Amino acid sequence: MQGGIPSSFGKLQNLLLLDLSHNKLHGSFPKEITELTSLTDYLNLSHNSLIGPLPSEVGRLKNLGTFDVSENNLSGEIPSTLSECQVLQYLYMQGNHFQGAIPASLSTLNGIIVLDLARNNLSGSIPKSFEGCQNLHLLNLSFNDLDGRVPNAGIFLNASLVSVVGNRNLCGENHELDLQICPNQECRKPHESHALIVIITTGIVVPVVVVLLYAIRLRKPRSKISSPLLPSEGKYPTTSxxxxxxxxxxxxxxxxxxxxxxxxxxxxxxxxxxxxxxxxxxxxxxxxxxxxxxxxxxxxxxxxxxxxxxxxxxxxxxxxxxxxxxxxxxxxxxxxxxxxxxxxxxxxxxxxxxxxxxxxxxxxxxxxxxxxxxxxxxxxxxxxxxxxxxxxxxxxxxxxxxxxxxxxxxxxxxxxxxxxxxxxxxIGIKGSIGYIAPGNHHFQLMFCL
Missing domain, CATH: 1.10.510.10 (Transferase(Phosphotransferase) domain 1)
Incomplete structure (x- = not known):
């Protein structure tokens, strides 16, 4: 199908899901769709040619579980109002022209499982608050223009769950993410005297080092978060x-x-x-x-x-x-x-x-x-x-x-x-093409052999 998305869709007040993906639709994202508070399953507009920004009214979709606008030509900043969609579990926005910073408010989505913002024009640093997203299974921020230090806790400890490739200005301590070392931000005044440096080193730095060494000795090693997507913890080997x-x-x-x-x-x-x-x-x-x-x-x-x-x-x-x-x-x-x-x-x-x-x-x-x-x-x-x-x-x-x-x-x-x-x-959606299991709890199998 081609053309624009009809604004009259906003009148479908009992609509549970809307899938218009893989078409040739163009034009902007209709604000009227944000009035469909009945959408509880998913809204999929991916693989089209939509342009313009996402309206801030998208936060009205408070009951939406999956939101997919990937592979379009959408631009502008990512609306911070998406954080109002507290039921949201899957957010796909990759393959667009979104710009600006990643809203830190997205980390307040308690149920978010997948967040894919790859292949956009996003800039700025990665919000440190993403470290606390306990239910987040996959975070894809690859091929943007992000910079600064990558957080080093939570999901960022597991390289199989996070992708930041294609961001040349990112740095950090996690070598599994293939990051460059962050430059030393400390600088000294050009006219400091050697005597003052000795005093500072002796009076401040040495005690601090002693305290840190003692703390490290008492500290237990931090274990990496295991992937929740793998069959079991330690039962099966993983591959790359x-x-x-x-x-x-x-x-x-x-x-x-x-x-x-x-x-x-x-x-x-x-x-x-x-x-x-x-x-x-x-x-x-x-x-x-x-x-x-x-x-x-x-x-x-x-x-x-x-x-x-x-x-x-x-x-x-x-x-x-x-x-x-x-x-x-x-x-x-x-x-x-x-x-x-x-x-x-x-x-x-x-x-x-x-x-x-x-x-x-x-x-x-x-x-x-x-x-x-x-x-x-x-x-x-x-x-x-x-x-x-x-x-x-x-x-x-x-x-x-x-x-x-x-x-x-x-x-x-x-x-x-x-x-x-x-x-x-x-676990999944019941049934497949050409087959429906008879009965709710038991079924019989007949082979035409």
């Missing part, structure tokens, strides 16, 4: 974007083995055990990709079964352009998905794939065992909610492995003596 790039030959299309709604899967060979792995790269710019990644991490860290896909490592970092990079590394399944065996293409080699009756029976049993484990033996019962042939992978021995837990649902069983019904907690 550079290692995965090398393993996939720069994410070459020759190594592309699959593509889904939220990401692509590549074949990789590197310093892993086993050497050959599958690397699932999430499309970070899609709404809900981060939640799907977190959901899979949460599920996979708590389960282990021979008929479930095994996770080897994870990566939550930034790529060479400063964009968010999320990936899971799993066992490689050389025989692909069950869907390719049941529905072979007519123009490819897979047309010759045929499953014997014994193989069909074994696959059905493998999937049944995986479901039995998820429902009855994994601690809190788990319902997959997206079980289909494309989410069942086959290894070299044709053993089936259930994968893709981004939409899984936990079932909270009632305690003894509690007659209330079973409650559930959904």
């Amino acid at each position: 974007f550079a290692e995965l790039t090398k393993a996939t030959d720069g994410f070459s299309t020759a190594n592309l083995i699959g593509e889904g709604s939220f990401g692509c899967v590549y074949r990789g060979v590197g310093n892993f055990e086993p050497k050959e792995v599958a690397i699932k790269v999430f499309h970070h710019h899609l709404r809900g990709a981060l939640k799907i990644f977190q959901a899979e991490c949460k599920i996979l860290r708590s389960i282990r079964h021979r008929n479930l896909l095994n996770i080897l490592t994870a990566c939550s970092s930034f790529d060479c352009n400063g964009n968010v990079f999320l990936a899971l590394v799993t066992d490689f399944m050389p025989n692909g998905s069950l869907d390719k065996w049941l529905h072979p293409r007519e123009d490819g080699e897979e047309v010759s794939h045929k499953l014997t009756l014994l193989q069909r029976m074994n696959i059905a049993i493998d999937v049944a065992l995986a479901l039995e484990y998820l429902h009855h033996h994994s601690g809190t019962p788990i319902v997959h909610c997206d079980l289909k042939p494309s989410n069942i992978l086959l290894d070299k021995d044709m053993v089936a492995h259930v994968c893709d837990f981004g939409l899984a649902k936990f079932l909270m069983t009632p305690s003894r003596g509690d007659s209330s019904p079973v409650t559930s907690y959904t």
